Amino acid sequence: MCGAMLVAEQIAPWMCPVLQADNECKMHLLPLAMSSPLVFDAVAAAAYHRLAYYGNPHFASKAEHYKASAIRGLITSARSVSASSSDQLFAAATLLILMYDEMIAAQDTFITLARIIGNMRKFVDFSSLGGSEKLQRYLTEQFGFLTIFSLPHRDDDTATEQLRAAFNFVEEFAASCARDKHNPPFLAECFRTILTVWHGQKHNNPSLDVNLVMEDFKSKIEATSDITVFDHYLTWVYFMSSAASPNASLRFARDISDTVPNQAVNGHATAIGTAKPQCRKVDVAIIGGGFSGCYLLHKLRKQNFSAVIIEAASGLGGVWQWNCYPGARVDTPVPLYEYSMEEVWRTWNWTEKLPTATELQKYFEHVDNVLDLSKDVIYNTKVTEASFDDATNKWTIHTDKDIEIHANWFVPAVGFAAKRSFPDWPGLEDFQGVIHHSSFWPRDGVDLRYKRVAVVGTGSTGVQIVQEVGPQAKSLVLFQRTPNLALPLNQAKLTKEEQEAEKDSYPEKYESRLLSKGGYDFSPSDLRTFDHNAEERRAFFQDKWAKGGFHFWTGAYGDLLTNLDANREAYSFWSNKIRSMIRDPVKREMLAPSKAPHPFGTKRPALFRNFYQVCDQDNVSIVDVNKTPVTKVLPNGIVTADGAIHEIDALVLATGFDAITGGLKAINIANSAGETLLEKWSNGTWTNLGLMTADFPNMFFMYGPQGPTALSNGPTCVEIQGDWIVRAIGSAREAGKQRMRATVEGQDKYRELVNGMTADTLFPMANSYYMGANIDGKPREALNFPGGIPLYRELLDEAAEKGYDGFVLS
Numbered sequence: 001m002c003g004a005m006l007v008a009e010q011i012a013p014w015m016c017p018v019l020q021a022d023n024e025c026k027m028h029l030l031p032l033a034m035s036s037p038l039v040f041d042a043v044a045a046a047a048y049h050r051l052a053y054y055g056n057p058h059f060a061s062k063a064e065h066y067k068a069s070a071i072r073g074l075i076t077s078a079r080s081v082s083a084s085s086s087d088q089l090f091a092a093a094t095l096l097i098l099m100y101d102e103m104i105a106a107q108d109t110f111i112t113l114a115r116i117i118g119n120m121r122k123f124v125d126f127s128s129l130g131g132s133e134k135l136q137r138y139l140t141e142q143f144g145f146l147t148i149f150s151l152p153h154r155d156d157d158t159a160t161e162q163l164r165a166a167f168n169f170v171e172e173f174a175a176s177c178a179r180d181k182h183n184p185p186f187l188a189e190c191f192r193t194i195l196t197v198w199h200g201q202k203h204n205n206p207s208l209d210v211n212l213v214m215e216d217f218k219s220k221i222e223a224t225s226d227i228t229v230f231d232h233y234l235t236w237v238y239f240m241s242s243a244a245s246p247n248a249s250l251r252f253a254r255d256i257s258d259t260v261p262n263q264a265v266n267g268h269a270t271a272i273g274t275a276k277p278q279c280r281k282v283d284v285a286i287i288g289g290g291f292s293g294c295y296l297l298h299k300l301r302k303q304n305f306s307a308v309i310i311e312a313a314s315g316l317g318g319v320w321q322w323n324c325y326p327g328a329r330v331d332t333p334v335p336l337y338e339y340s341m342e343e344v345w346r347t348w349n350w351t352e353k354l355p356t357a358t359e360l361q362k363y364f365e366h367v368d369n370v371l372d373l374s375k376d377v378i379y380n381t382k383v384t385e386a387s388f389d390d391a392t393n394k395w396t397i398h399t400d401k402d403i404e405i406h407a408n409w410f411v412p413a414v415g416f417a418a419k420r421s422f423p424d425w426p427g428l429e430d431f432q433g434v435i436h437h438s439s440f441w442p443r444d445g446v447d448l449r450y451k452r453v454a455v456v457g458t459g460s461t462g463v464q465i466v467q468e469v470g471p472q473a474k475s476l477v478l479f480q481r482t483p484n485l486a487l488p489l490n491q492a493k494l495t496k497e498e499q500e501a502e503k504d505s506y507p508e509k510y511e512s513r514l515l516s517k518g519g520y521d522f523s524p525s526d527l528r529t530f531d532h533n534a535e536e537r538r539a540f541f542q543d544k545w546a547k548g549g550f551h552f553w554t555g556a557y558g559d560l561l562t563n564l565d566a567n568r569e570a571y572s573f574w575s576n577k578i579r580s581m582i583r584d585p586v587k588r589e590m591l592a593p594s595k596a597p598h599p600f601g602t603k604r605p606a607l608f609r610n611f612y613q614v615c616d617q618d619n620v621s622i623v624d625v626n627k628t629p630v631t632k633v634l635p636n637g638i639v640t641a642d643g644a645i646h647e648i649d650a651l652v653l654a655t656g657f658d659a660i661t662g663g664l665k666a667i668n669i670a671n672s673a674g675e676t677l678l679e680k681w682s683n684g685t686w687t688n689l690g691l692m693t694a695d696f697p698n699m700f701f702m703y704g705p706q707g708p709t710a711l712s713n714g715p716t717c718v719e720i721q722g723d724w725i726v727r728a729i730g731s732a733r734e735a736g737k738q739r740m741r742a743t744v745e746g747q748d749k750y751r752e753l754v755n756g757m758t759a760d761t762l763f764p765m766a767n768s769y770y771m772g773a774n775i776d777g778k779p780r781e782a783l784n785f786p787g788g789i790p791l792y793r794e795l796l797d798e799a800a801e802k803g804y805d806g807f808v809l810s
Helices: 002-018 022-033 037-053 057-077 086-101 108-121 133-149 156-179 186-204 210-225 236-240 291-302 357-371 460-469 496-513 534-547 564-579 585-591 611-615 714-734 744-759 789-801
Strands: 279-287 307-310 383-389 394-399 404-412 434-437 452-456 475-480 620-624 630-634 637-640 645-647 650-653 668-670 740-742 807-809
Touching: 279 291, 279 394, 291 307, 291 357, 291 404, 291 714, 307 404, 383 404, 452 460, 460 475, 460 611, 534 564, 585 611, 585 620, 611 620, 714 740, 714 789, 714 807, 740 744
Parallel strands: 279 307, 279 404, 383 668, 434 650, 452 475, 452 650, 475 620
Antiparallel strands: 383 394, 394 404, 630 637, 637 645, 740 807
């Protein structure tokens, strides 16, 4: 990416005109290009390429047009090379780097461009070049980068020699800039590029002392150029944002419509599942291609129902399509965290017990291939509204792509983390560095090495990001509201052989999920905390701790979440473990307070690998926003109430979600009377069995409000609810009924059950998303069924066996 970033940096002052009219763009680019149409074509190609890549796909055709034009011009003029052909040199260098970024280095055009540059270098004297000073600088910088880019294609000895030449080049250029009082961001970027390459050489040649050489180089740069390396990214960092816009100020993605989906779909080169018809009639329309949507689509098709998924992303996986942030992984071990369908698990193996987001994306590619789902998926499409018609008993679903779906049944399977939450800090939109919500992380990643990074939030995502980024960042400041009472990850690598040997026992494992309160393969103990004496309790806690994962939480004493004194015993054990890992006494008290910030386990604990050790590093600081809240955001940092300015290059918003209900209320879903779901649930949430809500016929929820949802293992909950929905729709078809609705009495009774059971626990004592308490103005209520999977299944089966008690079929 570095080559394209450099191009973006050089043309940054002219980017806004590029968005307006070609002639105006050309007017601004000509001074740099010395009135050369060839150079204009090359730079315009680079500009449009960046714009297309970072948020404006309709510019792709313009990029291709200008690139093709520039290449034709270069090849035509290459026969007559002279000292006055600096415009050819400029254009060739720009296109070469652009095409390197596209990773098509083996193509003939790339080789032709490289030869043109090679020929020109023999007699072009930069110091005697005519034209603008900017052009001379640009050519010099381009050749520095070309030298660096050539390294991966060379053998070790030559590469090391060329790398040292690159060092010398940048040192000389830095000295020249110091003489001219000119300190471009190029120096910091070039340094970062060389560092990356040098680390690559280190991999091939372990004897190289990378750190020593790089620190020496950094010292020379800073001594000669009067800049701090890595501190000057003001222009090119803008183009690193996946939400880069034509506006002068940064706009970062707040909604999936602001993002640019990856056009490849589940490993395919094109969006094979994207539907062409503008109007489609099906039995069932499903929003979302995560665990819920995929399972339901497959089960419906097996019962000869026609169904379609509308998916905003360009691949299946739901949350795992969006969560590409550093360290993203699931907190439930496999094979528990996967489908129980034998045709899927029989031909799939994992590499580790707790897979990364990347591996989960590959898993969904496998699911797609086995179940052939994409043929009934409309990708890259966001549902904007849905309405029910009493006269036809059908739902009409509208999308942002003018695709209209008519369906008898409607299932918004958006998951519990579909609506992102953002801080309302003044100036947030004006921040000029890298800024991303964790759930909108660019698929190609963001290089945070040697940068000053701020991470906001200490939920599971914040913990994962900090422990991944902290060791690489120049500095990291963690803005914390509540410490995460995290548990040890206890990761383990898995081999194909050991998984194959265990697969005959998988059906038994999946059956055990249905008997576990949380949908895992373990449940809370029948023992109560004070059934044991102090020594026995320590041994019990240590056993659960050593097992790792959620054993210390959902597999501990049975009264952990109902008895405050018992809960304090668990917290005491936890805090002693964590405090022993942290040397700094101030950080120790912030991360593992002497007094519990809330009852243990009433907020979902993250699973940590080395989070506490990373937080203890000298380059990591922690801000307690309860004591010193953020007052505003500057273009280059964050200001807190104590007047401190935290200067940063990158801002990571691990600020969570308007969970459980937010994603549903964000869609304009209306019943036949015109009442929206947002209006119906404005003062609280009502469902029957977490599956339907009164006055919204033929609409089902999955992994949503008042289901086991966030208190359970996702695939377990999904399969239970999906089977019930298919059974209910099948029963309606068999009985010749066209409509099914929840009764008001049924939803009122179930809401009372959920809130009553929750009131008997410690959950209401924490300001968690379990209670809707993480979003200002949101009704505080129980949003998950706390009774466990076995009881929930019992309620579902009982309702179905009693002719769908609490529902009406008509």
